[in-house]
Every structure is written in structure tokens, then in C-alpha cells.
Amino acid sequence: MSSWVLCVCGQKLNKNLFAGNQWKILVPEESIDKDTVTDSDLNCIIVKSKISKNCPECGCLVVVDDQNNKVKYYKELVV
Numbered sequence: 812m813s814s815w816v817l818c819v820c821g822q823k824l825n826k827n828l829f830a831g832n833q834w835k836i837l838v839p840e841e842s843i844d845k846d847t848v849t850d851s852d853l854n855c856i857i858v859k860s861k862i863s864k865n866c867p868e869c870g871c872l873v874v875v876d877d878q879n880n881k882v883k884y885y886k887e888l889v890v
């Protein structure tokens with residue numbers, strides 16, 4: 812698992828969480844749909860969840876799915 816992801820614009824994005832890289836963790840609703848969420852649950856959520864952020868260079872939304880080794884890029888449509 813690389814700690815970098817390359818945006819479509821060529822910008823290299825550091826995937827390191829908790830280092831001020833402004834990633835958002837996409838948490839499936841069912842993983843927090845319980846009375847008590849433990850530290851272990853949180854670790855599991857962080858490891859298994861997709862992460863996303865806007866590329867600071869081109870603005871597109873980058874969604875990284877490390878579980879499936881996939882990266883998707885979304886660009887806002889201005890109509």
C-alpha cells in the first residue's frame with residue numbers, strides 16, 4: 812500500500828491520515844449503528860473505510876479505496 816496517490820492533474824497527494832493532510836474518512840452508516848462504538852471499532856473503521864479529499868491543485872474530489880486498491884476522481888460539473 813503506497814502512502815501516495817497521484818491525482819489526474821499530476822499532483823502527488825500524501826495519504827497519511829492524522830498528518831494535517833485533510834482527508835475525510837467515509838464511514839459506512841452500519842458500522843456506527845450500535846449502542847457503543849469502541850476504540851477497536853474505530854480502528855477497524857479507519858482501516859476499512861474509503862478516504863476522500865479535494866485535490867489542492869485542480870479541485871477534483873479524490874476517493875481512495877485501499878481495501879480494493881481503487882482510486883476514483885470526481886470533477887464538479889458546471890452547467
Ligand SMILES: [Zn+2]
Pocket residue numbers: 818819820821822866867868869870871
Ligand atoms: Zn488534481
